[in-house]
Amino acid sequence: MTVIIILALVAVFIGLRLYSVLGERTGHEQQPILKPADPDAVVEPRPHPAAFAPPAGNDPGDMAYLPTAGPGVRAILAADPAFDVGRFIEGGKAAYRMILEAYWKGELDTLRPLVDDNVYQTFADAVAARAKDGLVLDNRLVVVEQALIAEAALERTVATVTLRFEADIAAVTRNAEGEVVAGSLSDAVQTRDLWTFRRDIASSDPNWLLIETDEEE
Template sequence: MYVIVILAMIAGFLALRLYSVLGKRTGHEQEPALRPAEERAKVTVLQPSPVPQGAGDSVRLAEGLIAPGAEHGVRALIAVDRSFDVPQFVDGAKSAYKMVLEAFWRGDRDELAWLCDADVLASFDAAIAAREAEGHVLDNRLVRIEKAQIIEASVKDRIAEVALRFEADIAAVTRDKDGNVVAGSMTDAVGTRDVWTFTRDIRSADPNWKLSETDEG
């Protein structure tokens, strides 16, 4: 399905700042794996794929991936974009969730700019700046994603939006400039719940989806 361009995010919860930026978190976070800009084109989190004749119903095959009440919106999206595949999209969204978190944790503004729309990027940038001003560094780890499920989908004026709820375990440590632990624990992962919305103009030649909204789940 479409490359869902979005990569690594979320902090060791610098107080309530992180809550407002990413949604409610009851957990800890992750350490980054750098991804050079020149390798971005290689990231195929969600990639368009041809729809073979007689292919299975993407909604019917997406057991557990679509929340009750969201199926109608997903079918409406598939009706205008036949290449939209639910299982592939959810897999890509999970990869995107991890990538955005990691980019946010390491303060990689360039990576976030490539993956997020302007409003989300501004929120992340403000949180990163506040963290930098305090001299804090995040040492976080995404332990696992327990569940990712589409909870809403819509198409309006050819703009597609898909919202997913993520349930994950995150371990996080916040350190000061000298490396001393300020908060958190890498041995005590905590559950988190987020709702992230991805958006794409299906008229555009650009196949990429952008992270357009974050909220608590």
């Protein structure tokens, strides 16, 4: 499974020159409070997180970013006309799903090219701790209800963009025998996460890296 995903990533990068993304602390390492949800909810097909593509800029929609993020977004657009707000958000949603699913499954090879060093180490430590305790996460991202830019900034040539996600996650933890010790797939966890991505727009490397994640209070 890991080899297939890596090959798919390589093919997309070489053939389409799309952008990639990733993350630090997930905010989903502990089982949060659960709320009822539709157990038959259908998870829509997962696009590749490289959807941070660089087509000609379109005007962002009304809900593309918070007013406080406006100056930062405009600064990035002025410095990098290839930056596209709508495509960035769609890519962020795809990355959110891919990163969480890889972390839940412990697929560190999938995460490695998408995160910076600190983020990767955080994921690796959490995966190792789970394995030591004989625990397995059987989580499912039901739906991303909303994604928008909460913050944006440009410092010299380094752009940072924080996306705010509102999503429902069905969260289950199993022991080594496969028994459920926490959570339920018939329930959904409502989450509000803040994920920050960074890219040097002067670099020939088109990739965005997820450098930090947090839960919105």
